[in-house]
Amino acid sequence: MHVEEKMTVEKWPASPEKQTLEAKNKFLGFWFFLGGETVLFASLFATYLALKDSVPRSDMYLAKDLFEIPLVFVMTMILLTSSLTSVYAMYHMKNFDFKKMQIWLGITVVLGLCFLGLEIYEFNHYVHEFGHTFTSSAFGSAFYTLVGFHGAHVAFGLLWITTLMIRNSKRGLNLYNAPKFYVASLYWHFIDVVWVFIFTVVYLMGMVG
Amino acid sequence: MSTIAQKKGFGATLWDYLTTVDHKKIAHLYLIAGGFFFLVGGLEALFIRIQLLKPNNDFVSAGFFNEILTMHGTTMIFLAAMPLVFAFMNAIMPLQIGARDVAFPFLNALGFWLFLFGGIFLNLSWFMGGAPDAGWTSYASLSITSEGHGIDFYALGLQIAGLGTLIGGINFLVTIINMRAPGMTYMRMPMFTWTTFIVSALILFAFPPLTVGLFLMTFDRMFGANFFDAAMGGNTIIWEHFFWIFGHPEVYILILPAFGIFSEIFAIFSRKRLFGYSSMVFATVLIGFLGFMVWAHHMFTTGLGPIANSIFAVATMAIAVPTGIKIFNWLFTMWGGSIRFTTPMLWAIAFIPSFIMGGVTGVMLGSASQDYQYHDTYFVVAHFHYVIVGGVVFALFAGAHLYWPKMFGTMLNEFLGKITFVLFFVGFHMTFFIQHFLGLWGMPRRVFTYLPGQGFETSNVISSIGAFLMAAGVIVLLVNVVITSVKNEKVGNDPWEDGRTLEWALPSPPPYYNFKQLPLVRGLDAYWLEKMDGKKGMTPAEPIGDIHMPNNSFIPFTISLGLFIAAFGAMFHGDEGNTWGVPVLIFGLLFTLGSMFVRSIKDDHGYHIPKKELLDDKDLGGKA
Secondary structure: OOOOOOOOOOOOOOOHHHOOHHHHHHHHHHHHHHHHHHHHHHHHHHHHHHHOOOOOOOOOOOHHHHOOHHHHHHHHHHHHHHHHHHHHHHHHHHOOOHHHHHHHHHHHHHHHHHHHHHHHHHHHHHHHHHOOOOOOOHHHHHHHHHHHHHHHHHHHHHHHHHHHHHHOOOOOOOOOOHHHHHHHHHHHHHHHHHHHHHHHHHHHHHHOO | OOOOOOOOOHHHHHHHHHHOOOHHHHHHHHHHHHHHHHHHHHHHHHHHHHHOOOOOOOOOOHHHHHHHHHHHHHHHHHHHHHHHHHHHHHHHHHHHOOOOOOOOHHHHHHHHHHHHHHHHHHHHHHHOOOOOOOOOOOOHHHHOOOOOOHHHHHHHHHHHHHHHHHHHHHHHHHHHHHOOOOOOOHHHOOHHHHHHHHHHHHHHHHHHHHHHHHHHHHHHHHOOOOOOOHHHOOOOHHHHHHHHHHHHHHHHHHHHHHHHHHHHHHHHHHOOOOOOHHHHHHHHHHHHHHOOOOHHHHHHHHOOOHHHHHHHHHHHHHOHHHHHHHHHHHHHHHOOOOOOOOHHHHHHHHHHHHHHHHHHHHHHHHOHHHHHHHOOEHHHHHHHHHHHHHHHHHHHHHHHHHHHHHHHOEOOOHHHHHHHHHHHHHHHHHHHHHHHHHHHOOOEOOOOOOOOOOOOHHHHHHHHHHHHHHHHHHHHHHHHHHHHHHHOOEOOOOOOOOOOOHHHHOOOOOOOOOOOOOEOOOOOOHHHHHHHOOOOOOOEOOOOOOEEEOOOOOHHHHHHHHHHHHHHHHHHOOOOOOOOHHHHHHHHHHHHHHHHHHHHHOOOOOEEEOHHHHHHOOOOOOOO
């Protein structure tokens, strides 16, 4: 099958993301990239755990004073849901239903934007209510670096998925862009998994002190 | 794309190299850039040895000495050894597995340009207020308090270059897994391909901790963070851990490809298959695995406590076992072989005793209690130069002579090659052997001078003379390269006559599509098997058909350029009265993102070389 071939439902193969050699390479290479990203976030988690509650003065706020579960729980649910909607999008991609794929990707992007908005609100809250900033203490630096790196990944993912949606909106699915959608959704899942760890290690463990 | 030989103008050639995605041309770029930085690093080494020629010397100032020794280490590891290793991986590995290119030709080019822009950025520090001066390890306790922008150049330059290396590692992993020719099973892959494979996995897992360490350093120095500032709750040991979690695998990232090159050389010039191939593969994998378990042996004197020190000491010594397996396999490969003492073989034979000496001092240093005595003396300097020069640099010289015909189509002069070898080999041992004793006598490393009357004088003179002999050896090699290139006598497929692996079945240099028909691999040492069966070349595994090729692209260059620009903004934005820093930082990042955006939205299907053209193309062959 050729990459530029005009596709129909009948001709659409079972694993459209792995039909050409280029697609297989992209699929495998992206998994390796996520392996490297895992080590990157593991390093950031290690830094955070080493510097958690490490503040220069005793009157400064610590993790247990800062975090409130309701807000972070809502953020977690939004991001988990966005992972689910991207699964729906990939389901429709595999069934050659371009329109429905675009709709579910659109919902994913909206949920991602909601998450980012809440994260910005959250950071703003810590800075103005608690004086907990990037430069106020080693704890602050480690917290904003870990959670901020995740946030930057979310922002990049949103740009990426939006670009793909707009670029392909007129021409529909083919074997050239199917792997692109697929790895973008893999990336989105990865971001979600990292957030699950952040929720556990930073917020839940932060609440218990 | 015409296959008729045409004389291209300088501009066209330059544009070709700026936009190339061909692994063979990218190998040339890596070789030239890495070779250039090798000369720069060598010059810095000579400055160090001139300064230490006599007691109380004032050839350079103390501060400048710190900059030279920092840049010598950083340049040699990141900007010379790594890219030179990458040059051979790019030039040879795809040919060895019977592939037409790497898995991601575009990313291959991107990796090179990121490395080059990172390297240029780092070296611009010399002209912009002073180079980094906290040692190549840049321990946070030193680097956080370093004045000026030197350390900023280090943190940002290595960040950009390191990104390129990571991309290269992923590319090679996928290439080896997905692009092998029919019949090329994992256990039929040449040793150099195996070491490339394992090293790429090490890169994938070792570079992200460096990335994070450099980010923390960047944030602390340029954006007011407090990771390493104890007064604000920070901890400088975090840097040490990240640096060595990266840094120890890094030395295996350098030495394993060297082992691969030597394995090829021993087999070719002993006219025997490599002894204990499967144990060699196993030893490579084991070294790669253990390489991640030993980083704290660089931190014995940091004060991690006796339990941690003991565990890391034992793990360190365990690495001697797989390395020993390799040494014995090389010796047994030569045993009973019909040995030819060519230039590559001389380097390979000299490598064994030289590297063993470095290995033995490595086990000595790995013993935590003894390490307290050796720590920060010239003994350590002698040790790591024995493994890195006696191992990696010997392999780079050997590989340059061995693969020169495959990369450029001409043979380096053997006589001059042997002169290079003798000068460098003698100079190397003269420089570094005596440094073991200097260290044991108490001469500290990284100090710009020493006092008379401590018994260091004669030994330092011997050491410095040795350094000049090494320099002479390198100059002879450069002369050799010039003479060879001017003469330009083209050679055939298998100029060493005893080539065993697939790359020697191809013309020198191979056509841009490598294999007209993918070869059928029938066993280890695929080309040797065919020759022993009386055949001229490989048996094709497919009929002649259209070949799919990637398009050239200028985007890798612009993506890298954006980060290069952004780095200047990041570095200077905190200076007093600076107004352009933040805009430049944002512009650079947008330039990179914009380039990625263009790459994303413009379809790039590559092109096909039509079957007819391949059928007409008799001379360029690439037969199977």
